[in-house]
Amino acid sequence: MRLTLGGHDVPGVxxxxxxxxxxxxxxxxxxxxxxxxxxxxxxxxxETVQAWGEEALSLLERHLPGGAALPALFGPxxxxxxxxxxxxxxxxxxxxxxxxxxxxxxxxxGTRPAAEEDEHAVRAAEAVAAMHAxxxxxxxxxxxxxxxxxxxxxRSLRTLDGFLTEVAVRAGGLPPGFxxxxxxxxxxxxxxxxxxxxxxxxEGLGLASGTLRFEMQVEAPQTVLFLARSPxxxxxxxxxxxxxxxxxxxxxxxxxxxxAEQRLxxxxxxxxxxxxxxxxxxxxxxxxxxxxxASPASGSTRDVHALxxxxxxxxxxxxxxxxxxxxxxxxxxxxxxxxxxxxxxxxTRDAYAERVRAWExxxxxxxxxxxxxxxxxxxxxxxxRAGHALGAPVAEGGSGFGGGGGEGGEHGGAAY
Numbered sequence: 001m002r003l004t005l006g007g008h009d010v011p012g013v014x015x016x017x018x019x020x021x022x023x024x025x026x027x028x029x030x031x032x033x034x035x036x037x038x039x040x041x042x043x044x045x046x047e048t049v050q051a052w053g054e055e056a057l058s059l060l061e062r063h064l065p066g067g068a069a070l071p072a073l074f075g076p077x078x079x080x081x082x083x084x085x086x087x088x089x090x091x092x093x094x095x096x097x098x099x100x101x102x103x104x105x106x107x108x109x110g111t112r113p114a115a116e117e118d119e120h121a122v123r124a125a126e127a128v129a130a131m132h133a134x135x136x137x138x139x140x141x142x143x144x145x146x147x148x149x150x151x152x153x154x155r156s157l158r159t160l161d162g163f164l165t166e167v168a169v170r171a172g173g174l175p176p177g178f179x180x181x182x183x184x185x186x187x188x189x190x191x192x193x194x195x196x197x198x199x200x201x202x203e204g205l206g207l208a209s210g211t212l213r214f215e216m217q218v219e220a221p222q223t224v225l226f227l228a229r230s231p232x233x234x235x236x237x238x239x240x241x242x243x244x245x246x247x248x249x250x251x252x253x254x255x256x257x258x259x260a261e262q263r264l265x266x267x268x269x270x271x272x273x274x275x276x277x278x279x280x281x282x283x284x285x286x287x288x289x290x291x292x293x294a295s296p297a298s299g300s301t302r303d304v305h306a307l308x309x310x311x312x313x314x315x316x317x318x319x320x321x322x323x324x325x326x327x328x329x330x331x332x333x334x335x336x337x338x339x340x341x342x343x344x345x346x347x348t349r350d351a352y353a354e355r356v357r358a359w360e361x362x363x364x365x366x367x368x369x370x371x372x373x374x375x376x377x378x379x380x381x382x383x384x385r386a387g388h389a390l391g392a393p394v395a396e397g398g399s400g401f402g403g404g405g406g407e408g409g410e411h412g413g414a415a416y
Contacts, residue, residue: 022235023231024282024283025282025283031139032325032385032388033100033138033139033140034099034324034326035099036100036101036102036245036288037100037101037138037329038102038104038291038327039101039103039104039108040104040109041103041105041109041117041120041123041143042109044103044123044127045127046136048101048127049101049131050097052097052334053094053097053331053334055331055332056097056331056332056334056335057090057094060090060093062301063305066083067084067085070082070085073305073309073339074308074340075316077344077346078343081346081347084346085339086339089335089338092338093334096138098138098334099138100141101137101140101142102181103124103128103144105117105120106146106147106183118159118162122166124163125170126170128170128171129167129170132171132175138177139177140177142177142179143181144183145157145159145180145182145183147183147184147185147190148184148187149185150184157197164201164212165205174205174211178211178212180198180214181245182194182214182216182217183217184220185217185218185220185223186220186223191216191241194214195241198212198214210239213239213240215241215242215244215245215288216243216245217245217250218244218245218272219247220251221251221272224276227276228275228278228279233279234283234285241285243288244276244287245289245290246272246289248263248291249262252266252268263314264291264292264318265314265317269290270321273289273321287323287325288323289327290326291326291327292310294307294311295307295329296332307336308336311332311333312336314326315336316340319340319341319344324385342389345385345390346390348386349386352386355379356383359371359376
């Protein structure tokens, strides 16, 4: 082949590639929980996870004894897989009702006397250590501290310090899966300060560097603005930023929306989430949506179904927009969360797997490829995510499903 430039290296491109890898590691194949359950710190006990599962399972048995009503409650995607979805939900609630637990010392807890919050931090640590010993601690767990924006960062750090120290002593170390939620980040500076505090705690507790990571909450227009303007944000935090969670009620209130419009599917929320997506794309930082702050108005089937229908609508909106995690605030939400997530993935799983298989066969045979490479990547990513959500094993380096997959679980050998 004749060359004009002689095949020389492009000046400076190696440094640019290294910087690209630092800024955009593009990790995303690891498991991500479908939800985060928030429990006020004064209510957390060693049996909380089991209690949530038992209450949710009781609601399922009383108000959804069969699969016939699933499409009306959880969307048309559940029509062809109704019995399968219901069975999966029942097994999930019995074996792993909570994937991510957050012990709340912020809005769900309120302002308490210093001694009372200290006591609740110790009790929460006792509960975590007991769950760890019993094998019931969720795969992800942690706490939400008070915000720096509220003007008392010392209280926030004291609770975090006391909680982590007590857990480490009582559990013989820090159990895997820990994260801390950092709310109301009105100033970008707070993120750097908080990351520094985590590094100091890490050193004091004798933990490996990078063990303590946190998730920021996006709850104000100011936060959305600095996310859009700060391309160096994630690298500057040294890998400590694990996730960004959208806070629908604080955000819509800060935007001046009337109470009736404080909902996840409002266009104002769609805009904020899209900024989050763009600002954090390729960084490996997970994204999570917010919550529906409602519980059944009564114990009647009509009210429970109304709650499930409303919550399922919010969950579907999040899933369609590429936000695969959200907050659950009441045991009833577990039913609608899992039912909607399972129906969403089951509706497309086999078709996606067939498209990937067909593409691989045409590629291997040397024939024409009818799918764009970017589409194949998206299909493979969707299959991996479905495998994680449904509990099906995902082959390393593969498209995600061989013959359609079974239900082998990833947690404690359970099958969901």
